[in-house]
Amino acid sequence: MVHEHSGPLPVAALDDPHLQPYAKHPERAQTVIAIAMILGFLGFLGFGITFWISDQTQWQAATLGVGLLGIGFGITAWGKYLMPQGPFVEERHDFQSTEAERDAMSAAVLQRGGMVVERRKFLGGLFALGASAMAVVLAFPLIRSLGPRPGRSLMTTNWKKNSLLVTVDNRPVTVDDLEVGGVLTVFPQGFAGVSNDQTILIRLADLGPSDPPFPLSPPGRTDWTAQGYVAYSKLCTHLGCPVGLYQEQDALLVCPCHQSMFNVLAGAVPEFGPAPRPLPQLPLKVGLDGYLRSQAGYDQPVGPGFWERP
Amino acid sequence: MIDESLRWVDDRLGIAKGGRTFLDKIFPDHWSFMLGEIALYSFVVLLGTGVFLTLYYVPSAHEIVYHGSYLPLRGQKVSEAYASTVGLSFDVRSGLLMRQAHHWAADVFLGAIVVHMARVFFTGAFRKPREFNWIIGVSLLILGIVNGFLGYSLPDDLVSGTGLRIMFSIVESIPLVGSYLAVFLFGGNYPGNGIIIPRLFILHVLIIPAIIVALLAGHLGLLVKQKHTQFKGPGRTEHNVVGSPMFPTFMAKTTGFLFITTAVLFLLGGFAQINPIWQFGQYHPYLISYAVQPDWYMGWLDGALRIMPSWEFVGFGHTWPLEVFLPAVLFPGLTFNLFLAWPFIEAKYTKDLAYHNLLDRPRDRPKRTAFGAAMVTFYFMLFSASSTDVIANFFQVELNIVLWTFRIIVFVLPVVAYVVTYYICNEMRAAEDVGKRKRALVVTLSETGEYVTHVAEPRPGDGHEEVEPVPVPTFIDLTPAELATDPGVRRVMR
Numbered sequence: 001m002v003h004e005h006s007g008p009l010p011v012a013a014l015d016d017p018h019l020q021p022y023a024k025h026p027e028r029a030q031t032v033i034a035i036a037m038i039l040g041f042l043g044f045l046g047f048g049i050t051f052w053i054s055d056q057t058q059w060q061a062a063t064l065g066v067g068l069l070g071i072g073f074g075i076t077a078w079g080k081y082l083m084p085q086g087p088f089v090e091e092r093h094d095f096q097s098t099e100a101e102r103d104a105m106s107a108a109v110l111q112r113g114g115m116v117v118e119r120r121k122f123l124g125g126l127f128a129l130g131a132s133a134m135a136v137v138l139a140f141p142l143i144r145s146l147g148p149r150p151g152r153s154l155m156t157t158n159w160k161k162n163s164l165l166v167t168v169d170n171r172p173v174t175v176d177d178l179e180v181g182g183v184l185t186v187f188p189q190g191f192a193g194v195s196n197d198q199t200i201l202i203r204l205a206d207l208g209p210s211d212p213p214f215p216l217s218p219p220g221r222t223d224w225t226a227q228g229y230v231a232y233s234k235l236c237t238h239l240g241c242p243v244g245l246y247q248e249q250d251a252l253l254v255c256p257c258h259q260s261m262f263n264v265l266a267g268a269v270p271e272f273g274p275a276p277r278p279l280p281q282l283p284l285k286v287g288l289d290g291y292l293r294s295q296a297g298y299d300q301p302v303g304p305g306f307w308e309r310p
Numbered sequence: 311m312i313d314e315s316l317r318w319v320d321d322r323l324g325i326a327k328g329g330r331t332f333l334d335k336i337f338p339d340h341w342s343f344m345l346g347e348i349a350l351y352s353f354v355v356l357l358g359t360g361v362f363l364t365l366y367y368v369p370s371a372h373e374i375v376y377h378g379s380y381l382p383l384r385g386q387k388v389s390e391a392y393a394s395t396v397g398l399s400f401d402v403r404s405g406l407l408m409r410q411a412h413h414w415a416a417d418v419f420l421g422a423i424v425v426h427m428a429r430v431f432f433t434g435a436f437r438k439p440r441e442f443n444w445i446i447g448v449s450l451l452i453l454g455i456v457n458g459f460l461g462y463s464l465p466d467d468l469v470s471g472t473g474l475r476i477m478f479s480i481v482e483s484i485p486l487v488g489s490y491l492a493v494f495l496f497g498g499n500y501p502g503n504g505i506i507i508p509r510l511f512i513l514h515v516l517i518i519p520a521i522i523v524a525l526l527a528g529h530l531g532l533l534v535k536q537k538h539t540q541f542k543g544p545g546r547t548e549h550n551v552v553g554s555p556m557f558p559t560f561m562a563k564t565t566g567f568l569f570i571t572t573a574v575l576f577l578l579g580g581f582a583q584i585n586p587i588w589q590f591g592q593y594h595p596y597l598i599s600y601a602v603q604p605d606w607y608m609g610w611l612d613g614a615l616r617i618m619p620s621w622e623f624v625g626f627g628h629t630w631p632l633e634v635f636l637p638a639v640l641f642p643g644l645t646f647n648l649f650l651a652w653p654f655i656e657a658k659y660t661k662d663l664a665y666h667n668l669l670d671r672p673r674d675r676p677k678r679t680a681f682g683a684a685m686v687t688f689y690f691m692l693f694s695a696s697s698t699d700v701i702a703n704f705f706q707v708e709l710n711i712v713l714w715t716f717r718i719i720v721f722v723l724p725v726v727a728y729v730v731t732y733y734i735c736n737e738m739r740a741a742e743d744v745g746k747r748k749r750a751l752v753v754t755l756s757e758t759g760e761y762v763t764h765v766a767e768p769r770p771g772d773g774h775e776e777v778e779p780v781p782v783p784t785f786i787d788l789t790p791a792e793l794a795t796d797p798g799v800r801r802v803m804r
Contacts, residue, residue, distance in 0.1 A: 064576045
């Protein structure tokens with residue numbers, strides 16, 4: 001019985017309590033909302049002026065904040081206090097289909113699908129074959145093209161026999177560079193700054209060339225030190241963060257990421273935290289020229305564990 | 311004018327019927343229903359500020375010499391990514407405001423999602439027929455965390471680079487394929503060949519936001535189709551929705567809330583410094599800073615990594631880095647799968663296959679509420695465990711003690727929380743008239759000298775009169791006579 005309207009639509013019954021404003025004093029509410037909106041407008045105006053004359057972050061945020069808060073508070077209060085609150089009710093209609101419609105749907109899928117598959121199994125199989133082949137080969141460019149194979153890159157470093165220790169600025173390191181308790185990040189010459197090669201050099205004692213070697217605790221490692229210097233890989237064996245903090249009084253290297261601690265007097269065995277392995281040690285020697293060199297490269301992969309690590 | 315335009319559009323698209331239904335759509339009112347809105351509007355701010363940032367950010371690891379206006383960095387060799395991020399902070403007008411608001415919006419976005427999810431969980435809103443929307447919601451949480459981490463990694467500063475290093479090692483820890491995956495992603499052993507920054511960029515600004523937008527559309531679409539849940543109350547049943555109409559009331563409130571959320575995010579962005587990358591400096595793989603922490607939503611994973619014992623297993627010719635794989639790969643995998651499967655686990659356990667449009671009060675489901683409290687405690691303890699070093703420093707306690715405390719309370723406190731919550735729920739259910747305002751008892755001395763106790767007079771607000779809910783008034787079919795006698799009755803044929 002919908003009929004055409006030629007004139008204006010009928011007017012609502014404005015005394016319906018559901019359409020009444022929620023505010024006890026609508027005029028007061030209107031005044032407050034108006035003030036909020038005006039503040040909002042002034043805020044945006046202020047942002048425009050601030051932006052024009054300076055790039056002052058706090059003033060920009062303050063003016064923008066006042067603008068957005070003013071308008072936001074105004075509209076919200078308008079909605080809450082002056083617009084019809086109801087309570088109104090709406091029925092929920094079942095959105096699921098009737099049993100008959102469901103039956104029809106399954107019948108269509110099963111019967112038609114059955115017809116196709118039953119009668120043309122061979123074609124269906126061919127289609128499945130082609131589609132799977134496509135899925136497999138498309139994964140190649142998606143994954144395999146991303147980068148090179150790991151190869152030996154996780155296993156080795158650039159440290160070789162006789163590598164000259166240099167700082168990140170490529171300056172060779174002499175035996176006089178560090179005080180006792182001092183640390184320095186070093187790299188093999190030619191590879192300054194390479195992540196996998198980062199090595200932390202620590203001076204444990206002020207020993208001369210003729211002094212007995214520093215008594216490092218794992219047996220067989222005493223001659224890996226040189227004139228009181230010891231060097232370990234700086235990559236934490238937990239997650240590869242640089243083990244950058246040295247606590248001299250406890251002789252501990254600390255990883256700032258997850259607080260693994262390595263005892264530098266005992267071959268950098270982890271004494272605390274989640275790191276599973278000692279930091280690999282770099283055997284050192286002092287050349288005739290007074291520069292520090294490696295006796296050999298690392299005897300194991302540096303950094304965190306991975307599947308191919310033996 | 312409006313009338314004519316509507317007719318013009320309706321001639322072509324036929325919008326009047328559905329449009330009218332949409333305007334009359336009823337939204338139940340409860341403060342907790344706006345938590346999802348905070349997430350939605352934070353996302354709007356993320357999109358807006360994010361587009362601004364892409365106009366200036368350069369996704370490149372290429373090394374250049376910094377010449378911008380931040381003096382301490384002048385002349386240093388930095389990556390284009392880092393230089394452009396510092397540049398858009400200091401040399402682009404409003405740039406710092408936009409960047410910090412973007413970062414804050416990400417933190418608030420995820421915070422709002424988590425709180426919204428807790429509301430949905432504790433009130434049982436995930437039950438049939440809303441399992442799909444729960445799954446979409448959990449997916450949005452996962453994508454939000456991932457995209458937050460990606461965005462955090464883009465500036466190539468010292469802190470974000472450390473995060474990427476950790477991510478490389480976590481991928482590397484996956485048995486069998488880990489080292490291949492990590493090296494593929496980064497284009498070589500860490501830090502790779504510089505390709506990772508453009509890859510993170512395209513994921514961060516296009517692919518993941520596109521998926522989020524699609525899922526959000528689905529989330530809201532399902533909300534409209536299935537209609538919002540409501541708490542029990544006068545006139546509210548499983549078969550209706552009671553509240554305020556879409557137009558104009560709800561639309562005004564929610565638009566206002568968009569403005570207010572935006573205001574808070576920009577005020578935070580302007581007044582609360584976040585991620586001052588110029589202080590951290592350019593990332594180099596051999597440098598690190600003390601007390602580095604990820605954004606808050608990664609805290610639970612960082613905490614899990616910290617308190618995990620060093621259980622690396624070497625055997626069968628291979629290394630199994632369980633001390634990384636278990637807390638950083640398997641544990642989040644189990645977590646999110648548990649979240650995704652929760653509606654089905656609960657339905658199987660309770661054998662409740664009915665439709666639910668009325669929400670539970672948490673106390674009425676003591677076991678679910680207790681389980682939720684235990685989960686919240688568990689993840690909050692893991693989150694706190696990501697500050698072991700800060701806690702040890704602040705309270706001057708040995709780090710070892712802090713660590714072992716966390717290893718224990720991470721498992722003990724959730725059990726305590728379960729038991730306590732369970733009993734509180736049952737106590738609350740046993741008490742009568744809980745939550746209703748109590749009338750005071752007044753003792754007076756009568757004329758005969760006796761003390762008499764009686765209930766006090768109602769105070770203002772005690773005598774709240776409930777208006778019966780009615781359909782949204784529709785006057786199209788009403789003649790003026792009917793209107794006078796029978797207001798507010800809907801007669802629209804649908």
